[in-house]
Amino acid sequence: MERLLIEGGRRLEGTVQICGAKNAALPQLAAALLSPEPLTLLNLPDVGDIRSMLQLLEHYGAVIPQRSGASVTVDPAGVVNREAPYDTVRRMRATILVLGPLLARFGHARVSQPGGCAIGARPVDLHIKALTAMGAEISLDRGAIDARAPAGLKGARIVFGSPSVGATETAMMAAVLARGETEIMNAAREPEVADLAACLVAMGARIEGAGTHRILIQGDTAFRKARHEIIPDRVEAGTYAIAAAITGGHLELTGARLEHLSAVAEALEAAGVQIWPTDRGLMVSRTGRLRGIDIASEPYPGFPTDLQAQFMALMSIAEGASVIRETVFENRFMHVPELSRLGANITLQGATALVRGVPGLKGAPVMATDLRASVCLVLAALAAEGETVVNRIYHLDRGYETLDKKLVRCGAHIRRLQD
Ligand SMILES: CC(=O)N[C@H]1[C@@H](OP(=O)(O)OP(=O)(O)OC[C@H]2O[C@@H](n3ccc(=O)[nH]c3=O)[C@H](O)[C@@H]2O)O[C@H](CO)[C@@H](O)[C@@H]1O
Numbered sequence: 001m002e003r004l005l006i007e008g009g010r011r012l013e014g015t016v017q018i019c020g021a022k023n024a025a026l027p028q029l030a031a032a033l034l035s036p037e038p039l040t041l042l043n044l045p046d047v048g049d050i051r052s053m054l055q056l057l058e059h060y061g062a063v064i065p066q067r068s069g070a071s072v073t074v075d076p077a078g079v080v081n082r083e084a085p086y087d088t089v090r091r092m093r094a095t096i097l098v099l100g101p102l103l104a105r106f107g108h109a110r111v112s113q114p115g116g117c118a119i120g121a122r123p124v125d126l127h128i129k130a131l132t133a134m135g136a137e138i139s140l141d142r143g144a145i146d147a148r149a150p151a152g153l154k155g156a157r158i159v160f161g162s163p164s165v166g167a168t169e170t171a172m173m174a175a176v177l178a179r180g181e182t183e184i185m186n187a188a189r190e191p192e193v194a195d196l197a198a199c200l201v202a203m204g205a206r207i208e209g210a211g212t213h214r215i216l217i218q219g220d221t222a223f224r225k226a227r228h229e230i231i232p233d234r235v236e237a238g239t240y241a242i243a244a245a246i247t248g249g250h251l252e253l254t255g256a257r258l259e260h261l262s263a264v265a266e267a268l269e270a271a272g273v274q275i276w277p278t279d280r281g282l283m284v285s286r287t288g289r290l291r292g293i294d295i296a297s298e299p300y301p302g303f304p305t306d307l308q309a310q311f312m313a314l315m316s317i318a319e320g321a322s323v324i325r326e327t328v329f330e331n332r333f334m335h336v337p338e339l340s341r342l343g344a345n346i347t348l349q350g351a352t353a354l355v356r357g358v359p360g361l362k363g364a365p366v367m368a369t370d371l372r373a374s375v376c377l378v379l380a381a382l383a384a385e386g387e388t389v390v391n392r393i394y395h396l397d398r399g400y401e402t403l404d405k406k407l408v409r410c411g412a413h414i415r416r417l418q419d
C-alpha cells in the first residue's frame, strides 16, 4: 500500500497546471456509448477514475487507441451490450452513468447497483425516476439495475424534487436518443452538466438551457464524429488555491477559471486570502492572518461539497471559529477525526462542524478515507509542523493527477513510500 510522507511548514510558491475536470470527463466518456461515431476528448486528466472508465468502455467493445497526451479517441462502432461488472462499479460510482446511454441505444441495460460509499448512502432513485418517465421499465434484480425499453425511449417532462448532477446527466444522455422532446426541471446547474451538453451538441444533439434549472432536449439525434475539449477541473483548482492559502504561499493556477469558483473565491477572500484572475488562469496568495468564516456546501453555484473537507483543513488554523455545514451529503465528515489527530479542534453535531482555529497543527500518521478527505489531510500536513504520513492514498490517485509531483515543484517536501 502506498503512503505519502509529508514534512510540513513550507510555503508553496510557483505554478500549477490545472487538468481537465474528472467529473466532466466521466459522463462524456459514458456519452461516447450513445453514438456509433468516434468521439475525441481533449484535456482528459490522467487519473484513476478516468482509467477505470476507459477500461469499462473497452469492456463494452469500444476501441480506444493509445492515449496521446491528454487526448483520447473512443471508437464505439463495435460496442456490444453487456452487464457492467460489479468490480468496476464498486470502485467508482460514476459507472452508473453508462445506464442511460446503453438503454437509449440498445433498449436494454444492466448495471450492478452501486454500493454505499464513505460520504453517504447515495441512492440512484432519481436516475431511475428519469428513465422511468421516458418509458423504461426498471427492476432491481440480483444486485443489478435492469432497465428495458424495447420500443425505445420517449421524450418526457422530468421534474426532480432536488437537483442531482448524475441524474441530470443520465436524463440528458438518454433524452438525446428518445423520440421527441424532453424537458428537465430543477436540473443541476453544475459546469460539468453544461460541459456534457456542449459535448453532446458537438456529437449532433440539440440541447438548450444546460447550466440553468430547465433543460430542453430534442431527441432522435443524428450523430456525427465529434471533438470536444473538457473544462478545467474547478475542484482541483480550488484544492491548490487552498494549498497556497494554508501554507501562506503564492501559486498561479494555469487554466483555472474564476467564474467556476465564485463561491470559493468569495470564501477565501473573506478568510484573508487574495485571489485574482491572470492571463493564464488564477493567482492565489496569502500574506496576512487567516480568519475563521462560516460556509455551507450547496449545489452550484454555492460552495462545492467537493471542497468542504479542504476548506475545513484551512479553517483549522484560522484565527477564531468557523461553522461548516454540509448540506449535500449526509456523511461527509470522515476527515474530522483524522484532522483532530493533527491537532485540529473540531466538534461535530449532525451536519455541522464547529472548527475552533488552533495556532498550529502537528504531524502524525493519518488514514485517508475518500478522495476529498484524503487531499484535505495532505493540505493539513503541508501546514503542520513535522512529519505526517498519509496512509491509503489510492483514493487520491482516483482524482488528482500527480498531486505529489505538482506540490513538490512548488516547494513542498513529499515522498511517496511503498510498503
Ligand atoms: C462523478 C461526479 O460528478 N461526482 C460528483 C457528483 O456526484 P453525484 O452525481 O453522485 O451527486 P448528486 O448531485 O447526484 O448528489 C446530490 C444529492 O442527491 C442525492 N441523490 C442523488 C441521486 C439520486 O438518485 N438520489 C439522491 O437522493 C445524493 O445522495 C446527494 O445527497 O456531484 C456531487 C455533488 O456536487 C459531487 O460531490 C461529486 O463529486
Ligand SMILES: C=C(OP(=O)(O)O)C(=O)O
Residues within 6 Å of the ligand: 023, 092, 093, 094, 306, 371, 372, 399
Ligand atoms: C465524490 C466524488 O466523486 P464520485 O462522485 O465519483 O464518488 C468527488 O469527485 O469528490
